[in-house]
Amino acid sequence: MTSSTALVYDEEMTSYKLLWENTECSIEVPERISVSYKRLQDYGLAERCVQLPVREATEEEIMLIHSPEYLEVVKSTQTMDVEELRKTSEKYIAAFFHPNSYRCAKLSLGGTLQLVDAVMSGKVRNGLALIRPPGHHSQPSESNGFCVFNNVAVAAKYAKNKYNLQRILIVDWDIHHGQGIQYIFEDDPSVLYFSWHRYEHGLYWPNLRESDYDFIGKGKGTGYNINLPWNKIGMSNSDYIAAFFHVLLPLAFEFNPELVLVSAGFDSGFGDPEGQMRATPECFSHLTHLLMHVGHGKLCAVLEGGYHLRSLSESVSMTVRTLLGDPLPRLSGEMVPCFSALESIQNARHVHAPYWKCLLHDETRLIQEPSTKGLSTASRPHMDSSTIDEFLENHMKKILYAIPQSTTCILPPKADTSGLAINVQVEESTAASEQVKAAVSVFSQEDLVNESLLESLTKTLTAIDKITNRQTKNCIALSSNSSLSTQVALQHVTRLSLKRGVMCWYWRHGS
Structure with a gap:
């Protein structure tokens, strides 16, 4: 249908x-x-x-x-x-x-x-x-x-x-x-x-x-x-x-x-x-x-x-x-x-x-x-x-x-959005670099040199923030390192004191 x-x-x-x-x-x-x-x-x-x-x-x-x-x-x-x-x-x-x-x-x-x-x-x-x-x-x-x-x-x-x-x-x-x-x-x-x-x-x-x-x-x-x-x-x-x-x-x-x-x-x-x-x-x-x-x-x-x-x-x-x-x-x-x-x-x-x-x-x-029986039914002014x-x-x-957007897709600047459904909101990563560094503070600081990884973490944190701030109901963010992104996301939501949540991660070979 x-x-x-x-x-x-x-x-x-x-x-x-x-x-x-x-x-x-x-x-x-x-x-x-x-x-x-x-x-x-x-x-x-x-x-x-x-x-x-x-x-x-x-x-x-x-x-x-x-x-x-x-x-x-x-x-x-x-x-x-x-x-x-x-x-x-x-x-x-x-x-x-x-x-x-x-x-x-x-x-x-x-x-x-x-x-x-x-x-x-x-x-x-x-x-x-x-x-x-x-x-x-x-x-x-x-x-x-x-x-x-x-x-x-x-x-x-x-x-x-x-x-x-x-x-x-x-x-x-x-x-x-x-x-x-x-x-x-x-x-x-x-x-x-x-x-x-x-x-x-x-x-x-x-x-x-x-x-x-x-x-x-x-x-x-x-x-x-x-x-x-x-x-x-x-x-x-x-x-x-x-x-x-x-x-x-x-x-x-x-x-x-x-x-x-x-x-x-x-x-x-x-x-x-x-x-x-x-x-x-x-x-x-x-x-x-x-x-x-x-x-x-x-x-x-x-x-x-x-x-x-x-x-x-x-x-x-x-x-x-x-x-x-x-x-x-x-x-x-x-x-x-x-x-x-x-x-x-x-x-x-x-x-x-x-x-x-x-x-x-x-x-x-x-x-x-x-x-209301027997009461005046005269219209109010x-x-x-x-x-x-x-x-x-x-x-x-x-x-x-x-009204929160139903679905938001976090993409890098100038990404091709022609194939997305009309009711999907497209936004760029907005998390500040200081926020990213704080989120990965428990991991190797050497990871922060990798621009691709930094971009992935930025998109992950942006997605979580938009959901928790009721700006969207759900969010899609592409990541080049799903394992580290998962750990960072879990640490971030723990800091936010969220009681419940569902996070789904999809790995594509070679990504």
């Missing part, structure tokens, strides 16, 4: 926008994907990905989920004037159409299916579809919540049909409930759907009773629909991680999916005006990393929401870093979930316990009256965009600076 990561993006998906005044829909702007892609370029991440060509989804693919009648409505918007578009949009909830909506929706869905094909064929291991319009609210016969076609739902049905998959996991970390996906698969035991979402006891959009924890599926699909409602704002990294560890992951590992699809909505991140939550961008690195251990690593992340451009673009970038296999940054903040989050987690586990072996002996009780930008600028510098 290849270890590469795919990226789906086409600038043409920015070619539609809201054409009239509508406060509810005005946040869904073309810059959501263009700014995110630019951020991937700034970090050098886009060029490390396999760029997949985007194609239009066919009508047959669209109708895997959507009705022919709805398809005809969307097609007809291509020739409508602004007033006709507005009237057609008003037939649905929080929806808007544009003459290019149909074309972009076909590209959005087609790009998602391209990603599924690339992952399932083994061309890549995982990937991200940076697309719009989003999809998880869309239902078989209606647009909803900016969504035209349900990209992830169609992708799941497409993967089941084309690759004969029996088990697909859909993880929806958007801050809104993806009711479209729930409705489509609620009686289907081949799809395990997990969604956390801002709920506030039904007072937050889409204001559905069926978004609560006790809606667990229907018929044969009972137990395969997992809702984790957030009943207050301000959920942080610890709450999200706790939800994964205590609800999603136990069920996901037991389910053992053959493919993981992520409805990756980043309006659940810090600074987003819709979610008003406090998960910082590196949280999505950890969520992604946890999901990469499910479904044999076959993971397709598909963009849904995200409405603060800086927060969105940083979170997208952190997700792609992890898909590429870069080291995880340290999570910021205290790792103690809030009481309201624990209540929601406990209730979700309780209602699913009868259907899963991993919860068979779970003795958690149902919390009939959550601590939101930070202005410049304050959010300033925080994220400083935060990203801090966490990116703290």
Whole structure:
């Protein structure tokens, strides 16, 4: 299996926008994907990905989920004037159409299916579809919540049909409930759907009773629909991680999916005006990393929401870093979930316990009256965009600076590095000559005359120092005298009072 990561993006998906005044829909702007892609370029991440060509989804693919009648409505918007578009949009909830909506929706869905094909064929291991319009609210016969076609739902049905998959996991970390996906698969035991979402006891959009924890599926699909409602704002990294560890992951590992699809909505991140939550961008690195251990690593992340451009673009970038296999940054903040989050987690586990072996002996009780019931759900005063930008600028510098390079190779000056992997950091020896002399003080000083040996010892000490200073996770250093280098290294780490460590030495005859 290849270890590469795919990226789906086409600038043409920015070619539609809201054409009239509508406060509810005005946040869904073309810059959501263009700014995110630019951020991937700034970090050098886009060029490390396999760029997949985007194609239009066919009508047959669209109708895997959507009705022919709805398809005809969307097609007809291509020739409508602004007033006709507005009237057609008003037939649905929080929806808007544009003459290019149909074309972009076909590209959005087609790009998602391209990603599924690339992952399932083994061309890549995982990937991200940076697309719009989003999809998880869309239902078989209606647009909803900016969504035209349900990209992830169609992708799941497409993967089941084309690759004969029996088990697909859909993880929806958007801050809104993806009711479209729930409705489509609620009686289907081949799809395990997990969604956390801002709920506030039904007072937050889409204001559905069926978004609560006790809606667990229907018929044969009972137990395969997992809702984790957030009943207050301000959920942080610890709450999200706790939800994964205590609800999603136990069920996901037991389910053992053959493919993981992520409805990756980043309006659940810090600074987003819709979610008003406090998960910082590196949280999505950890969520992604946890999901990469499910479904044999076959993971397709598909963009849904995200409405603060800086927060969105940083979170997208952190997700792609992890898909590429870069080291995880340290999570910021205290790792103690809030009481309201624990209540929601406990209730979700309780209602699913009868259907899963991993919860068979779970003795958690149902919390009939959550601590937030009846309390005001009024949103807190939101930070202005410049304050959010300033925080994220400083935060990203801090966490990116703290990430150790996965592998560092210590080479002599002007060495040929063309054959090294792209994620290997190359550095020259930096240990001072006095440090080298001190390290070999117990050995013959005659050895210090040999320049080749001095260079080898310098590289060895540089490697050890970079690991102990958390500048890299592991290190490679070439040595012309492995025996002496080993002795020097052992003496050096003894002086550093290290408690544990593994050192591997490889001898090549004649080196």
